[in-house]
Each structure stands twice: as structure tokens, then as C-alpha cells.
Amino acid sequence: MARHLLALSDFSGPELAALIDRAIKMKRESRAGVRHRDLAGRTIALVFEKPSTRTRVSFEAAMYGLGGQVIYLSSRDTQLARNEPLKDMARVMARYVDGLVIRTFGQEIVDELARYSQVPVINALTDLHHPCQILSDLMTVIESKGRLEQLKIAWVGDGNNMANSWIQAASRLGFTLTLACPEGYEPDPQILAAARSEAERPITVVRDPAQAVADADVINTDVWASMGQEAEQLHRLQVFRPYQVNERLLAEAAPDAIVLHCLPAHREEEISETVLEGPRSVVWDQAENKMHIHKAILAAFLAGGSQ
Incomplete structure (x- = not known):
């Protein structure tokens, strides 16, 4: 079979x-x-x-x-x-x-x-x-950081399919995961509950992006409106504006933190140009x-x- x-x-x-x-x-x-x-x-x-x-x-x-x-x-x-x-x-x-x-x-x-x-x-x-995207993201993290178990990984933005698969990966591979999502845009509650019941390390959902990325080794984000959500674009721009991954937010993370984005990126929306093109960004390795x-x-x- x-x-x-x-x-x-x-x-x-x-x-x-x-x-x-x-x-x-x-x-x-x-x-x-x-x-x-x-x-x-x-x-x-x-x-x-x-x-x-x-x-x-x-x-x-x-x-x-x-x-x-x-x-x-x-x-x-x-x-x-x-x-x-x-x-x-x-x-x-x-x-x-x-x-x-x-x-x-x-x-x-x-x-x-x-x-x-x-x-x-x-x-x-x-x-x-x-799932395939998260496996390539994890591959990129391992190449940059080594063993996953010692890492704190942060997700900033929509509790979408990417967030759901990150949650499942954390429950299987044993890293700490904190997700910052606006109210009403949290990950799937059943996926979250199942993962937490099996996880060795904390899987946490918070509202404050700065809290999520505090001392994080990896920061991950995605577009605010995915395919099929075009009608929500303007509303989502307002809701997610405080969740932009920019230099100010990056300063809250570990000094050698890396930044992931699965692409395509909307510059100056979910991620700033300076972060996407900066020395902490590994998005091109991630894409490869x-x-x-x-x-x-x-x-x-x-x-x-x-x-």
C-alpha cells in the first residue's frame, strides 16, 4: 500500500x-x-x-x-x-x-x-x-543553526496553513515554538491542542509579536492574505500591520537570529525591505x-x- x-x-x-x-x-x-x-x-x-x-x-x-x-x-x-x-x-x-x-x-x-x-x-x-514547505524551512534552519531541539522558533502573522504545519513539526521534532497572531486569526484549535498534548517543549500562542520573538533563534512570517483571501486584503492590512517583521522587531530576537519567509513576499507589508534583503535573511537558501x-x-x- x-x-x-x-x-x-x-x-x-x-x-x-x-x-x-x-x-x-x-x-x-x-x-x-x-x-x-x-x-x-x-x-x-x-x-x-x-x-x-x-x-x-x-x-x-x-x-x-x-x-x-x-x-x-x-x-x-x-x-x-x-x-x-x-x-x-x-x-x-x-x-x-x-x-x-x-x-x-x-x-x-x-x-x-x-x-x-x-x-x-x-x-x-x-x-x-x-508540510513540504515546512520541511524545507526546517532544512534551512538546521543548515544555519544545527540541532532543532535547542532552538526557539517564532511565527509572526496569520495562523494559517504554514502556522499549522509549524505546530505539528514542533510536536514531532522537539523545538520551542511561539506564535504571535491577532485575535481571530489563530491557528487551527484542534491541530494546536493535539500538538500540545504530544510536544516535549512549549507551543505557545500570544498576541504581542515582541513577546513571541524575544530571544528567538528563528523568526518566520508569511503574507497576510493568502490565495483565496483577496476580498479580505484591505481589512487584513489593518489587522496585521503591528505584525510586520522589521528591524525594530528583529532587535528583540537573539543577536544571531535568522529570518524566514516562504515567498512571495510583499515588501513593507509582512516584512520590511531591509530585513528581507538584510544579513539575517536566509530566504534565498530557503527557496532553493x-x-x-x-x-x-x-x-x-x-x-x-x-x-
Whole structure:
């Protein structure tokens, strides 16, 4: 039976760490000129209801870098928009390709595709979870800071899919996580409660961004209005304005703190130009690492097993 990557909570800490270690190793080998051929002769389908530049290109580059092939399907190219049952799509697609990478809105879509698919289904983003992105973020943190267990990581902004996956990562990998979110924009309460019940270190939600980043080793943020929330843009600009990651907020963190942003960034909204382009920013390494973590995920899951 195929194993799927739907949410980080589906995996143990050692399994997640193994994926990150594999990505770091593959990155090092690639830079040394090693050509990976783990998936020669294999094909994945990228099924994207939500368009993306970085996610699409990084998955395509990862698959080609493993010797495989890619079929890209936008929402207009699939039967999702025509209300074909997901179970039918899953069973048919599994006879054409070796894996499905899904970027969509509802988590229930990837869950049902996985229920009926005989090949791995990988969640490239839903409104509830963003597991692959958080794995690449964690890879970047490890490259910059070393062991996760000793770190305090701060999230500043919306309690969105990124925040939910950070919470699940903290419960599995044992770092301290503090999230600063405005009232009414907190992370999913069920995800938060489940993670807290399993976590070794505190997972805290506060209102004050300065409190969240105090002595933090890592500061992470994201756009204030995600895809599908365009109608809320003006209201969110007002609500989240005190949550901008800027030089003043960065001064509250540890002197060697790094700053993450999954991109695209709205400069002078959720993050200032000086921080994004400054010496503490690791966003370009973070963006590159999407490709390396996707390589590790594809190699692990399409070859069978996550180790």
C-alpha cells in the first residue's frame, strides 16, 4: 500500500528528520556533481488547483533531477472543476503515473485522493497544511543553526496553513515554538491542542509579536492574505500591520537570529525591505531548499517508504 504525505502529524520525529537529512545529503551530492537517477523511468503528475511558481518549478526540477518525468495539470486541465468524483480520478491517475502531487484548497481533497490512490499522494499545499514547505524551512534552519531541539522558533502573522504545519513539526521534532497572531486569526484549535498534548517543549500562542520573538533563534512570517483571501486584503492590512517583521522587531530576537519567509513576499507589508534583503535573511537558501526537500520526498515515497 502506498504511503502518502498529507500532514506532518502522520509521521514520527525520526521519520521527518530522516527526510531532512536525506535532502541535505542530496544537496551536498548535487553540488559535488553527483547525478541522482533514483526515479529514472518514473512519472509524477502535478495537479495544481492553486497556481504557484516556486512549488511547481521546484517539484519539476526535483523530479527531472532524479531522472523522472513530470506531467503538469492546472485546474482547467482536470475533471476537478467538472465535479468528477475524486475517487474516480485517484484510481485512474494511479494507473498512469507513479505519484500525485496536489496543490489545492480543501484538505479533504488530498485526503480523499489518498484514500483511493494506489500511488503516493503528496500534499503540496492545502488551506489547512503546508508540510513540504515546512520541511524545507526546517532544512534551512538546521543548515544555519544545527540541532532543532535547542532552538526557539517564532511565527509572526496569520495562523494559517504554514502556522499549522509549524505546530505539528514542533510536536514531532522537539523545538520551542511561539506564535504571535491577532485575535481571530489563530491557528487551527484542534491541530494546536493535539500538538500540545504530544510536544516535549512549549507551543505557545500570544498576541504581542515582541513577546513571541524575544530571544528567538528563528523568526518566520508569511503574507497576510493568502490565495483565496483577496476580498479580505484591505481589512487584513489593518489587522496585521503591528505584525510586520522589521528591524525594530528583529532587535528583540537573539543577536544571531535568522529570518524566514516562504515567498512571495510583499515588501513593507509582512516584512520590511531591509530585513528581507538584510544579513539575517536566509530566504534565498530557503527557496532553493524547496527543490532539495522535494527531491528527498519524491525519492523516498516513490521508491517505497519514507526512510
